[in-house]
Amino acid sequence: MAGRFPFAGKRGTRYGLAPRSTMAAFFGHHEMSEAVQEKYYKWWYDWARAFTEKDPDLSATMITRFDSYPMGQHARHSFHLNGKYWPSCMDELGSYIANVIFPKLDEDAMRTLDKEHANLLKELETEKEDHPREPTPDVGLFRHI
Numbered sequence: 001m002a003g004r005f006p007f008a009g010k011r012g013t014r015y016g017l018a019p020r021s022t023m024a025a026f027f028g029h030h031e032m033s034e035a036v037q038e039k040y041y042k043w044w045y046d047w048a049r050a051f052t053e054k055d056p057d058l059s060a061t062m063i064t065r066f067d068s069y070p071m072g073q074h075a076r077h078s079f080h081l082n083g084k085y086w087p088s089c090m091d092e093l094g095s096y097i098a099n100v101i102f103p104k105l106d107e108d109a110m111r112t113l114d115k116e117h118a119n120l121l122k123e124l125e126t127e128k129e130d131h132p133r134e135p136t137p138d139v140g141l142f143r144h145i
Contacts, residue, residue, distance in 0.1 A: 004114055007094025008102065023087035023094065035131040036124050037086035041070065041093070043120050048097050055104065065096065 006026035027037050049066045052058040065071050072092030105113070 004110065005117060007090055008098040023090045024084045027087060031128060031133045032124065033131040033133040034086060036127050039127060040124060041086050041090055044093060044097065045069065045071065048093060048101060051101055062100065
C-alpha cells in the first residue's frame, strides 16, 4: 500500500512524516508549476477532508485539522533555496493520509484511489500547458531538489 503515492513511501522518512524532498522531486519530475502543485494539493485536501467527515471516528477526532487551508502546523512555510511551498504543505497532509486514512482502506478502495490519482495526473498534464514550470535556478554545487 505504502508506495503507491509520492507521499506514502517509508524510505527516508523521519518521525513518521513523508519527506518534503520526495514531494519536491515528484513535482519536479512531473514539471508542475506552483499553480499546478496547488491543484494537486487541493485534490488531496478535498479527498482527505471528505473521508474524514464521513468516518465516524475521524470526524470526531481529526476534523479540526481541516479548519484552515492549507492544513497543518507548517503549512505556511517553505523550505530550502527554491521555496518549495506546496511540498511543505503536502508533507503534513500526506503523512495524515498515509498514516491515518490509508490503514482504514481495503484493497478495492486503494485500487479505486489509484485510478482516481492516475486520472488527476492526466488532468494536470493539460494544466501544465497553461501554467508552465519556472526553470530551477542554478545554485552550483549546493543545488537542492
